[in-house]
Amino acid sequence: MLVNGMNVEELLNEALESYIKGNVYDSVLYLETVLEMEEGNYKALTLLSKIYSDAGFYSDALKYSEISYKKYSDNLETIFNMGYLYQSMGRYRKALSYYRIYMDKEEDYHILLNMGLCYMEMKYFKKALSLIEKAISKEPLNSEGYMDKAECLVRMKEYEKAMEIYEERLKNRNNNIEDYYIYMRMADLKSIQGEIEEAIKFYNIAINFENSEDFVYESFYEMLIREDKREEIEILLMNLYSSNIPKEKVLNLEGRYASEIKDFVRAKKVCEKLLLLDPGNPQYYLNSAYVLEMLGKYDEALKFIYRAEKYVNNRDIIKNLQKRIKKLKNLKKDQKSKKK
Numbered sequence: 001m002l003v004n005g006m007n008v009e010e011l012l013n014e015a016l017e018s019y020i021k022g023n024v025y026d027s028v029l030y031l032e033t034v035l036e037m038e039e040g041n042y043k044a045l046t047l048l049s050k051i052y053s054d055a056g057f058y059s060d061a062l063k064y065s066e067i068s069y070k071k072y073s074d075n076l077e078t079i080f081n082m083g084y085l086y087q088s089m090g091r092y093r094k095a096l097s098y099y100r101i102y103m104d105k106e107e108d109y110h111i112l113l114n115m116g117l118c119y120m121e122m123k124y125f126k127k128a129l130s131l132i133e134k135a136i137s138k139e140p141l142n143s144e145g146y147m148d149k150a151e152c153l154v155r156m157k158e159y160e161k162a163m164e165i166y167e168e169r170l171k172n173r174n175n176n177i178e179d180y181y182i183y184m185r186m187a188d189l190k191s192i193q194g195e196i197e198e199a200i201k202f203y204n205i206a207i208n209f210e211n212s213e214d215f216v217y218e219s220f221y222e223m224l225i226r227e228d229k230r231e232e233i234e235i236l237l238m239n240l241y242s243s244n245i246p247k248e249k250v251l252n253l254e255g256r257y258a259s260e261i262k263d264f265v266r267a268k269k270v271c272e273k274l275l276l277l278d279p280g281n282p283q284y285y286l287n288s289a290y291v292l293e294m295l296g297k298y299d300e301a302l303k304f305i306y307r308a309e310k311y312v313n314n315r316d317i318i319k320n321l322q323k324r325i326k327k328l329k330n331l332k333k334d335q336k337s338k339k340k
Contacts, residue, residue, distance in 0.1 A: 008038050015047060024051055040071045049081055058089045076102060083114065092118040109139045113148050120148075125156045143169050143177040150185065159193055180209035184216050191223050199223060200232060207239065214249060221253060225260060233257055248277050255287065264294045282311035289321065298329035 006014070015030035028051060034044040045068040052061035065081045072078045083098035099115045102108065112135035119128035129152050136145040146165050153162040166186045169175050175182075187202035203220040206212055217240060224233045237257070240250040251274050258267035271288040278284060285308035292301035305321050312318055 006033075008034055008041065011037075012041075012043050015044070019047065019051065024055075027051060040067065042068060042072055042075075046077065046081070049085075053081075053085060053088070058085050061085055062089070074105075076106060079105075080111070083111075087114060087118055090121070092122050107138075109135050109142065109145070112138070113145060116148060116152070120152050120155060123155075125152055128152050129156075141174050141176075143172070143175045147177055147182075147185065154189055154192065159189060162189055178209070178211060180206045180212040180216055183209075184219060187220070187223070196223075196227050196229070200229070204239075207236075207243075210244070214245070217245070218253070221257070225257075230261070248274065251277070259291070262294075264291050267291045268295065280311060282308050285311065286321070289325070293325055293328065296332065298325050298332070301325050302329075 011030045011034045015027045015034070018024075018027040018030065028048065031044045031048045031051075034041050035048075038044075045064045049061045049064040049068070052058070052064070062082075062085045065078065065085055068075075068078045069082055079098055079102045083095045083102065086092075086095035086098065096115060096118050099111050099118070102111050103115075112131050116128045116131035116135065119125075119131065129149065132145055132149045132152060136142075136149065139145065146169055150162040150165040153159075153165070163186065166182050166189070169177060169182050170179060183202045183206035187199045187206060190196070190199035190202060203216075203223070207217050207220060217236065220236060221233065224230075224236065237250065237254050240253065241247070251270050255267055255270040255274070258264070258270055268288070268291045271284060271291055274281070274284045275288065285304045289301040289304040289308070292298075292304065302322065302325055305318060305325065309318055
């Protein structure tokens with residue numbers, strides 16, 4: 001990685017290329033170098049804010065957006081970023097103040113929806129609904145507004161009206177929201193109403209779409225765990241194993257389930273399979289150690305901790321785990337001695 005001798009434009013190009021390739025650390029290094037050379041560079045500040053925002057580090061993202069806002073306060077993208085980051089941090093009143101500044105300059109469909117969502121989170125449902133309906137009137141063919149309206153109605157316990165919106169979206173051929181997502185929302189609604197069998201029906205429809213994403217079956221699983229529907233979870237796992245979803249993801253879900261129901265023998269078998277698939281993943285060694293600890297096999301658990309050492313940079317994690325397992329091992333020895 002070269003930095004010395006590169007000009008601002010070259011650094012920005014390298015930063016963008018690194019970001020696209022997923023080399024986030026290099027991208028940040030290039031962008032920080034740009035800011036050392038040209039304090040307040042708009043492209044560097046904006047991309048740094050995006051990188052940290054995408055990673056969920058909203059406070060760090062906000063730091064760069066605030067610098068950008070001081071210098072480019074008329075820029076709509078900068079104003080939006082400020083509102084979006086405060087919204088992501090749960091600071092809805094602050095977010096609304098920036099969204100209002102944006103709306104004074106230009107009325108925007110997505111800003112109206114975001115304002116509606118902020119009011120929804122603050123439990124000002126009528127205000128939220130009026131903003132969402134205003135957005136829908138601007139873009140009546142865009143389904144995002146209808147989905148937000150349905151969510152608002154759910155929060156207002158207007159369940160039948162919300163379901164009508166979901167059903168209408170499924171029938172509408174201009175719908176720009178994936179059908180699997182609508183079915184998932186229908187399932188969530190039925191779950192809220194306590195109609196679990198109906199929720200299961202809609203979730204099963206949702207996960208059977210070829211383009212259905214991970215969060216759908218994970219949400220399904222969470223609902224089944226809450227309702228202690230173990231037979232349905234076993235069916236879900238069987239369906240997922242026969243689907244196009246990568247085996248590693250399904251194994252992770254099965255491992256979570258086995259741990260939830262304290263079937264650590266099953267969890268151990270899952271860990272063994274995961275290590276075969278990805279022997280360089282430190283989490284799988286740590287998971288194996290935890291499962292063996294739960295089975296009381298402390299020496300075997302320690303072996304996995306030692307094996308994880310070469311993959312885990314944080315030495316404190318390793319030391320603390322070793323200390324805990326050794327303490328449990330000694331406690332078990334003491335208990336055996338007392339019995340004798």
